[in-house]
Amino acid sequence: MVSVKQRRFNFFDESTIKDPQEPKKNFDSLKNLNVKFCQSGRDLIIFGTDEGSIVTLDKHMGLNTFQLFDSEMTCLSQFKNDNIIIAGGHDSSNHKVPLIKVLRLDKMDEPNLRPLTISLNNVNSKITTLAVHDGNNSVCVGLSSGEVLYYKCDVLKYKNEKPRILYTGSSPITGIAFKNLNRGFFVFVSTEYLIITITFGNREKDEKIEILADDGVKPRCWCITDKGELVAARKDAVYVYEHDGVGPCYPFEGDKISVHWFKGKLIIAAKEIQKKSKAPMPTSSIDSTTVSIYDIENKYVGFSRSFTNVVNIVCEWGSVYVLAAKGEQLIQLTEKDTQSKLQILFKKNHYQMAIDLAQSSQYDREGVVDIIRQYADHLYSKGDFDKAMSQYVKTIPFLEPSYIIRRFLDSQRIVNLTEYLQELHKQKLANEDHTTLLLNCYTKLKDEQRLNSFLMEGNVEFDVDTGIKVLRQSGFFNQALELCKKHSKHEDYLRIQLDHLKDYSESLNYIQKLDDQSAVLNLKKYGKLLMANIPEKTVEFLKIICVKYDDATQKFVANPTDFLHIFLINSELLIEFLEYIKKKQINSKTISNTLLELYLKRVAEIGKSEKKNLNPKLLLEEAMNENVLSTSSSISIHEKYALDFLMSNESSYDMSLALTLCQLHQFKPGLLYLYEKNAMYQRILQYHMDHNDYISILDTCKRYGTQDPNLWIQSLQYFSKRDGYNLKDFIMQILVNIEKFNLLTPLMVIKILSQNNTLTIDTVKEYLLNRMKKEEYEIKENQDTLNRYLKSIMEMKTQIDHLKTEPIIFQANKCESCGDELNFPSIHCLCNHSFHAECFENYSVDGACPTCAVENSNFLNHIKLNEESKKTLHDGFHKQLERSIDSFEIIADYFGKGLFNKIMVVPENLS
Numbered sequence: 001m002v003s004v005k006q007r008r009f010n011f012f013d014e015s016t017i018k019d020p021q022e023p024k025k026n027f028d029s030l031k032n033l034n035v036k037f038c039q040s041g042r043d044l045i046i047f048g049t050d051e052g053s054i055v056t057l058d059k060h061m062g063l064n065t066f067q068l069f070d071s072e073m074t075c076l077s078q079f080k081n082d083n084i085i086i087a088g089g090h091d092s093s094n095h096k097v098p099l100i101k102v103l104r105l106d107k108m109d110e111p112n113l114r115p116l117t118i119s120l121n122n123v124n125s126k127i128t129t130l131a132v133h134d135g136n137n138s139v140c141v142g143l144s145s146g147e148v149l150y151y152k153c154d155v156l157k158y159k160n161e162k163p164r165i166l167y168t169g170s171s172p173i174t175g176i177a178f179k180n181l182n183r184g185f186f187v188f189v190s191t192e193y194l195i196i197t198i199t200f201g202n203r204e205k206d207e208k209i210e211i212l213a214d215d216g217v218k219p220r221c222w223c224i225t226d227k228g229e230l231v232a233a234r235k236d237a238v239y240v241y242e243h244d245g246v247g248p249c250y251p252f253e254g255d256k257i258s259v260h261w262f263k264g265k266l267i268i269a270a271k272e273i274q275k276k277s278k279a280p281m282p283t284s285s286i287d288s289t290t291v292s293i294y295d296i297e298n299k300y301v302g303f304s305r306s307f308t309n310v311v312n313i314v315c316e317w318g319s320v321y322v323l324a325a326k327g328e329q330l331i332q333l334t335e336k337d338t339q340s341k342l343q344i345l346f347k348k349n350h351y352q353m354a355i356d357l358a359q360s361s362q363y364d365r366e367g368v369v370d371i372i373r374q375y376a377d378h379l380y381s382k383g384d385f386d387k388a389m390s391q392y393v394k395t396i397p398f399l400e401p402s403y404i405i406r407r408f409l410d411s412q413r414i415v416n417l418t419e420y421l422q423e424l425h426k427q428k429l430a431n432e433d434h435t436t437l438l439l440n441c442y443t444k445l446k447d448e449q450r451l452n453s454f455l456m457e458g459n460v461e462f463d464v465d466t467g468i469k470v471l472r473q474s475g476f477f478n479q480a481l482e483l484c485k486k487h488s489k490h491e492d493y494l495r496i497q498l499d500h501l502k503d504y505s506e507s508l509n510y511i512q513k514l515d516d517q518s519a520v521l522n523l524k525k526y527g528k529l530l531m532a533n534i535p536e537k538t539v540e541f542l543k544i545i546c547v548k549y550d551d552a553t554q555k556f557v558a559n560p561t562d563f564l565h566i567f568l569i570n571s572e573l574l575i576e577f578l579e580y581i582k583k584k585q586i587n588s589k590t591i592s593n594t595l596l597e598l599y600l601k602r603v604a605e606i607g608k609s610e611k612k613n614l615n616p617k618l619l620l621e622e623a624m625n626e627n628v629l630s631t632s633s634s635i636s637i638h639e640k641y642a643l644d645f646l647m648s649n650e651s652s653y654d655m656s657l658a659l660t661l662c663q664l665h666q667f668k669p670g671l672l673y674l675y676e677k678n679a680m681y682q683r684i685l686q687y688h689m690d691h692n693d694y695i696s697i698l699d700t701c702k703r704y705g706t707q708d709p710n711l712w713i714q715s716l717q718y719f720s721k722r723d724g725y726n727l728k729d730f731i732m733q734i735l736v737n738i739e740k741f742n743l744l745t746p747l748m749v750i751k752i753l754s755q756n757n758t759l760t761i762d763t764v765k766e767y768l769l770n771r772m773k774k775e776e777y778e779i780k781e782n783q784d785t786l787n788r789y790l791k792s793i794m795e796m797k798t799q800i801d802h803l804k805t806e807p808i809i810f811q812a813n814k815c816e817s818c819g820d821e822l823n824f825p826s827i828h829c830l831c832n833h834s835f836h837a838e839c840f841e842n843y844s845v846d847g848a849c850p851t852c853a854v855e856n857s858n859f860l861n862h863i864k865l866n867e868e869s870k871k872t873l874h875d876g877f878h879k880q881l882e883r884s885i886d887s888f889e890i891i892a893d894y895f896g897k898g899l900f901n902k903i904m905v906v907p908e909n910l911s
Contacts, residue, residue: 007353011302011341012293012320017330020061027061030311031327037076038323040316042083044105047312048076052089056105059317066108068101068115075142077130086155088127088141098127100141102155118158120149128219131176133185140166140187142173148189148198166198167209174219179228181243188230188241192216195232197243212241220258233259233268250296257289262315263335264360265302266294269313272306291322293333298356303333338363342371351375369398380407389416393423401434414441422454425462435462436470443474451476455483468492477501490518494526504533512541516557519545523558527566531573538566539573547584561590571598592653599642600665606638639669646670681708689718698730701737709741716744720755727756728763735767739774746771803830815839816851 017027030047033055037048047055052069069089076087083105091099102116120127125145132139132155141149146169153161167189175190186199195213200206217232225231230241233256240247254270261267272288289310293303307324314321320333336344338361345354351374358368376391385408392404401424408417421438424430430438442451455467464487471480477500484493490510497507508530511519523530523545530538548557560581567574578595645651646658655678662671668687675684681704688696697718701711716734719727731753738744744752746768753759810828814821817839825837829849843850880890 007299007350008301008304009341009344011336011344012333013336014305015332015334017061017321017332026328027330028328029061029063030055030057030323030330031325033327035311035323035327036073037087038312038314039076039078039085040314041078041080042105043317044083045314045316045321046076046078046085046105048073048087054085054087054103054105054108056108064108066103066113068103069099071095074098074126075129077132079132080134084156086130086132086139088130090126096124097121098123098125098143100127100130100139100155102158116156116158118151118155120163128173129176131178131187133178134180138178138185140176140178140189142176142189144172146170146172146191148173148176148187166207167196169194171216174217175222177222177224177230179224179243186243188212188224190217190222190230190232192218195230195241199243212246213239218256221256223259223261225261226264231259231261231266238266238268250294252292252294254290257310258313260313260315260320262293262320264295264297266296267313267315267320268292268294269310289324291333293320295357295360297360298353300353302335307331346374349378351378366398369395373399385413385416389419393420396423396427397429401429405437411444414444417441418445418450425454430462432463432466435466438462439467439470440474443470443476448476448479451479452482455479456486464489465492468496472496472500490514490522491525494522498526498529504530505537508534508537508541516545516548516550520558520562524562524566527563528568531566531570535570535573539577542577543580546581547586556586560586561588561594564590564594571601574598575602589652589654592651593657596642596645596651596653596658597661599638599645600661600667600670603636603638603642603667604665606636639667642667643669643673646673679707681711682714685711685714689714694719694727694730698733701734705737705741709737709743712737712741713743716749716752720752720759723756723758728759731759731763732766735764739767739771810834817843 019025019027019029033047033053034050035047035055036050039046039048043059045057047057048068049055050072052067052071052073054066054068056064058064068087069091071090071092073087073089075089076085078085084102085105086100086102088098088100090097098120100118100120102118103113107113120141123143123145125143125147127141128144129142130139131142137152137154139151139153139155141151141163143149146167147165148167149163150166151158151161151163153159166187169191171191171193173189173191175188177188178185179188181199184200186197189196189198193214193216194211195216197210197212199208199210201208212230213232215234217234221233223231225240229247232239232241233252235255236251236253238250238252238259240249250266252268252270254268257269257271259266259268269289269291272290287309288306289308290304290306291310291313292301294300295302307322309324309326311323311327313323319335322331322333323329324331338358341357342354345351345357351371354371355368355375358371372391372394376388376395379385379388379391389408392399395404401420404420405417408414408420418438418441421430421434421441424434425438438454439451442448442454464483468480468483468489471477471483477496480496481493483489484496493510494507497503497510507526511522511526514522523542527538527542542560542563546556546558546560546563549555550557560578563577564574567577575595575598578591578598581591582595646653655674659671659674659678661667662674672684672687675681675687681700684704685697685700688700697715701715705711712734716731716738719731719734735749738749749764749767753764808830810832812822812828812832812834814834815826815836816833817835820836822834822836826834827837827840828834829852831849831852833849833851835843835850840850845853848856877890
């Protein structure tokens, strides 16, 4: 049983209706009417008198009367959807036969108006109540004999249909009401001893009668709510019935006269309890009635007042009207607007009731929230922080969170603040600052259970990055790790493991479980730290990830060169890693360059203790003979690795960088190999010169002198600047090759060697003698050639003179072209070649001898080329003159080529 706390408020304004004709006088036009029934609707209040009259009252207090029965009226009801009334009563013509009359109120002024009349013949009881279905197609009639009659027809088109008896009881029917149910309908039927429902089916036999209550209700002490529920008012309480059973019960005590339903509120008219008094009672009896208006939903009394001699209560035009003082007063009760009600409640600090009232009055959400905020502020000012927070939570998301948070920042109220912040996150309205504050609250309270629940709940959204940051700062590393895992914050997870927990193995395991792209990214970032603490495991994982091939992209998952920086403190593992990558056919110039640098660095660091005093020439010969990696003990194993790497065809290192690295780390075998590989013979010679290695200098000249003869000249210049008596053999060998390749003139050799103060003439004696013999032989050959040319010239001059002065006899008898016998005409050339005239014309060019034409053409072309080459001799002459040691020899050579000849133009007429 629900109990209503009868808090009393004055939510209705009371006013007495004045007579429109005499404003100072109360409206009392109903005082002489014996009003028995009252209905309302369609802007009218309908009164039914005991004498059978219908009196209508409009909004302007105008009256209209129609005599419906000439004897008595026993009940009155109004159509819900039409301006029609239906009433039961008797006429004087046949007082024993009850009648049902239907009257259109909008036609009451018609003079010949006759209401529709239905006679209930064979019925010897009074009609106590009537009910019309909303569709006007069904009527139920309750009789004083306890029977319920049912007319299944449109009462406005009634044609003597016989009614059907729905129910037969032993006590008068006090109330009937229709209610729709799904696609059908049923009726409430009440007597003073029970309440039943009759459910209609498609057929008569499908009708079902159920008893709702074993206790009934008096006439006028029942009504129907807006939801179609039956309200039954008894002396002890008010009961609410639904179609399937008893609803709530409200303990309103008192002898009820009538009940009414008005805008969701229950109006009860009850006899006032007379208090015992010693004062004498007045001679005339005063009937006092208390009219109370109850708000069932919000559980308060909105109005309560005693009236004398109340006739009836009716609701119309948005107000409640009480006809009191035996009809001499019509009192209007007007409900206050919602805002006025709220102000009353605010003054009395009834905030919860104000909230309920605003919600039931369909207040907008913002208005309700403002009331809740006032209620919360009131509780906060009283120090009831728990209840205040429960109200503040209801203001989400309308009230600015900072307004509430500022009030609960005190450490003693941190629990309440936590509750509010949790709700913000549940409604997905929290920002980064709210998340930070909530997590700080959890950490200060040391409430790991709620913290874990908040972090792991899937229906709560918050800024994950902020959460991780706060947990790290507060030392809740395990929770931070779980949060990172849940939201795939790989970088934050690794940062916590490495920076705070120092769990390097777990970090590496976590990276291995990531997808390839994320694993590579995090390995680049944290690889150096992992390498410093668990180098072996890190290298093993690097080997796996770097040789993994992605078939989708047709590429390797990772580039090994991206991880070189993490090996800065462990070069041996880097060598191992790069060698593994190189074996897997993953090679690049960067890998080769790095591997070479590591080899040379290792040689430089430990080579001094392991390396023996070796002959560089022997080391290089061993390398060239591919014996570097043999078990020979002449070089260290690390030097063998480095030199073998340089000589490998699979190594794609940068040549310039390799040279720089070998020079930087003073790796002599590698440097000499690279010089030789790049044909940098002068660099090899210069290297030996810098180290004063005489034997290597001479061997270098012998090995590469054929490719670069200038090596002999540089060697001669080098030894000419060295003092010592043991240089003779070296210089003599050099001079032999200078003479062999004719690199310098004797004069230049003498000039170069003159710089050495320790050399004697014996050093160059043999060279000079050989040179002089060779030149003497060349002079003799040149002289013989000259004599031969002079003899040829003289013969040519004699022949020319002979041609000019003496006749020439042509004795040839065959053609030089076709070989046939000559016949006339024939052509004879001065070169003693004869041709048929026809053959000469066919083969001769510009009238020249066809046989000699080819030789003469070649000779002329040679002359022409010589003339053209002279044009470029000047540039070549100056360039060679700048670079040459023996300038005189260059000048003599170009002099012989005719560079300095002057061309003399001889006039043709000069005799």
